[in-house]
Amino acid sequence: MVTVKSEQEQEIMRENAHLLSEILRQITDAAREGVSTHELDMLGEKLIRAVGAEPAFKGYRGYPASVCTSLNDEVVHGIPSKRRVLKKGDVLSIDTGIRRRGYFADLATTMVIGDDASDRVKKLLHVAWEALDRGVAQAQSGNRVSDISHAIGSYVESQGYSVVKTFVGHGIGRAMHEDPQVPNYGPAGKGTKLRPGMVLAIEPMVKEDPAEVEVADDGWTARAPNGGLAVHVEEMVLITEHGPERLSRSR
Template sequence: MIILKSAREIAIMREAGRIAARVHEALREAIRPGVETRELDALADRLIREAGGVPTFKGYHDYPASICTSVNEVVVHGIPSSRRLREGDIVAIDLGVTYQGYVGDCAYTWPVGEVSDEARRLLQVTQEALQLAIEQCRPGRHLGDIGHAVQSHVEAAGFSVVREYVGHGIGASMHEDPQVPNYGQPGTGVVLRPGMVLAIEPMVNAGTWEVRVLPDRWTVVTADGRYSAHFEHTVAITEGDPLILTLP
């Protein structure tokens, strides 16, 4: 069941999204060679709580941290640890903030120092795909339009979209209906309506779209070991233009 949000609920989600975006800005400044991913987690946890929010991820289905730190070939759900970032790495930071009972969810992938040309292009194409998807978030369009916007841009660049993990509706719960795939055909799927709020999150691999899950049952990696990038915004469908809720 798709839950439409009121103007009041969207306003609360906007504040949750602002907190998430400001935490991302602080994390971006903290990312450098030598930093441990668990240090980034501790920073995010502190900043979220100081802003009056709660880290949505912590304890969600027993997830042990406040953010996901997915390095290089890790697609999503990387668990912060003593791993130190190195020059040339890329690290996707995914985080959720619960504020007054509603969630804002967003992800960015950052370069660590100087990265390869392919890595930089992967980040650029994934971020462009997210923006193209957001442009489709208008009343009367379809979920298939969102997925097609991502897939066509990514594949034209020679990369691939992950199939097993998708975006989602969001509100009082982090995961609500509908699912929002990063692939699809235009004009198919659920019709978008004002009041729908979606977490749109292209996950793009440099090589194959296939992935596998590590024994910790959380960490998802590319099947071929090549890099993956992840960008995400929480977006409200309005009577007019899309409203991105996870901006500073």
């Protein structure tokens, strides 16, 4: 069921998104060559609890960590590990969430380890962020969910990349995953009509490999089956009468 948030609920979610934006920034600042993804997870959990929140991911459907750390050809849900030490040039997607005052926040960003990203990586990241911006621009009261989906998917494909279809964006509030689902593909003009007070997590997952992702033996890590790089970006957006309000900043 789609939920429309009251002004009080919107303010709580706005606070949560701002807090999580800062937490994500601190995690990305700590992601350097020689640091393990386990260390990033431990830092993330410490920062989350320091603001009086709970890690939204830890224990969710059995997920074992507070932060998802996906490397290179991994798209989403990579499990942090002491054995996974970051190297210069790694493409790292960081996805994390909190629960505070009864409401969830969920954000993701992708970065490159080291000072210099290759032109290949820069282009992929540019396309992902531009796709997100185009999706957010369609998050207008009176539009349909698939207007967001079409804006993202059509742009990504026009740039020679593909979007993940197995995993999608979503509504968010008292539950981390609420209706409506927000795919990154499909025709415009379909699905739930957007109304003021709805909060959406819009999250393009963009990859070089045209094949759909496969889930690894750990039951979580989704990767491109034929290799190639993948990136994941996500922000929370409130639908208002005056247009979309970005509650978060993940870059």
